[in-house]
Amino acid sequence: MANTAPDTLMPPVQPEPVRSDPVRNEGQWSKNLEYWKDDGSIVLRAESTLFKVHRSQFEHLSTALRGLLTIPPSTTGILEGTEKWPLYMPDTTEAMLTDVLSFLYHSAFNTPSTDPANEQKYLNILAFADRWEITPARKYAIYALEHLEPPLRAARRLELARIHTILLWVRPAVEDLMQLPLSFLDPPELMSFGGVILRRLLRAYEFRTLELERTAQLVPQLSKWDEQEYGCPKERHQRCIDAWDRVWWEQVGRPLLHPHRLLRPSGIVAHVEGLVRDPEISPICYADALQAVRNSDWAEGRVVAQVIEHIKEDIRGMSMKQYDENDL
Numbered sequence: 001m002a003n004t005a006p007d008t009l010m011p012p013v014q015p016e017p018v019r020s021d022p023v024r025n026e027g028q029w030s031k032n033l034e035y036w037k038d039d040g041s042i043v044l045r046a047e048s049t050l051f052k053v054h055r056s057q058f059e060h061l062s063t064a065l066r067g068l069l070t071i072p073p074s075t076t077g078i079l080e081g082t083e084k085w086p087l088y089m090p091d092t093t094e095a096m097l098t099d100v101l102s103f104l105y106h107s108a109f110n111t112p113s114t115d116p117a118n119e120q121k122y123l124n125i126l127a128f129a130d131r132w133e134i135t136p137a138r139k140y141a142i143y144a145l146e147h148l149e150p151p152l153r154a155a156r157r158l159e160l161a162r163i164h165t166i167l168l169w170v171r172p173a174v175e176d177l178m179q180l181p182l183s184f185l186d187p188p189e190l191m192s193f194g195g196v197i198l199r200r201l202l203r204a205y206e207f208r209t210l211e212l213e214r215t216a217q218l219v220p221q222l223s224k225w226d227e228q229e230y231g232c233p234k235e236r237h238q239r240c241i242d243a244w245d246r247v248w249w250e251q252v253g254r255p256l257l258h259p260h261r262l263l264r265p266s267g268i269v270a271h272v273e274g275l276v277r278d279p280e281i282s283p284i285c286y287a288d289a290l291q292a293v294r295n296s297d298w299a300e301g302r303v304v305a306q307v308i309e310h311i312k313e314d315i316r317g318m319s320m321k322q323y324d325e326n327d328l
């Protein structure tokens with residue numbers, strides 16, 4: 001297809017805005033008093049509420065919005081946007097338009113609030129920004145959602161990443177999710193991922209569970225037990241083996257299997273290197289044990305990285321819009 005070829009200058013094909021025929025104002029709608037600007041130049045309708053605002057605030061935001069504001073429906077020729085013929089905003093709730101106007105008139109150049117009570121407001125701005133391709137509003141809303149305090153839960157971030165194609169959120173959300181067992185997620189959170197992403201996560205969880213159990217039980221083996229020149233006589237070496245088995249289980253196996261994931265495979269090497277040598281293990285055998293740990297290989301990190309890339313591909317495939325990952 002022409003619009004996927006890398007060397008083409010054709011813009012991606014956008015769906016035409018849905019234009020319904022104008023409806024005359026017979027007093028059936030109420031005015032939003034906060035956004036009824038006496039010197040406003042356009043009257044908009046979202047659901048059954050009218051807003052009188054400044055056309056210039058909107059027109060420059062995006063090509064899609066400028067088209068809606070300036071092109072009359074072909075069947076009637078009436079140019080909407082007056083109190084008599086308000087311009088109907090498709091796919092826009094009253095709350096959404098109120099929040100977008102609050103952004104345009106008050107917030108655009110301010111740091112957004114971190115109060116979690118504002119989550120829905122930022123989601124409204126994000127949905128409007130997606131619908132009308134308004135990049136600054138999208139960036140503002142995503143930034144605001146990222147900085148809520150307390151932060152959004154990982155499951156919610158992954159759900160929003162899917163709904164709004166926020167590819168940058170996928171990696172941290174999945175990595176956070178993989179910190180805890182599946183049983184820490186509520187059924188509604190599991191459902192929020194959608195079937196495709198949920199299946200990928202379930203496979204990653206299953207793989208990780210198997211690897212954790214195997215790692216916890218499989219002690220990296222000491223190798224030099226019968227070599228006298230290393231200084232660990234055969235007659236005392238069994239104590240090294242017993243002590244190393246115990247250290248591995250208590251310091252590594254148990255934290256790995258702990259429900260709160262006190263330790264992850266990626267952290268085992270640094271963790272073991274930070275332990276104080278158990279005096280029952282001879283120095284030479286302890287050095288040998290550390291080397292055996294360093295030589296071990298855990299696949300969890302690679303599996304999670306692969307799942308993250310797959311989920312990004314899924315989200316790209318489901319999205320109508322082509323957002324660049326690094327540019328939101």
Ligand SMILES: [Zn+2]
Pocket residue numbers: 225232236237238240241281282285
């Ligand atoms: Zn030994």
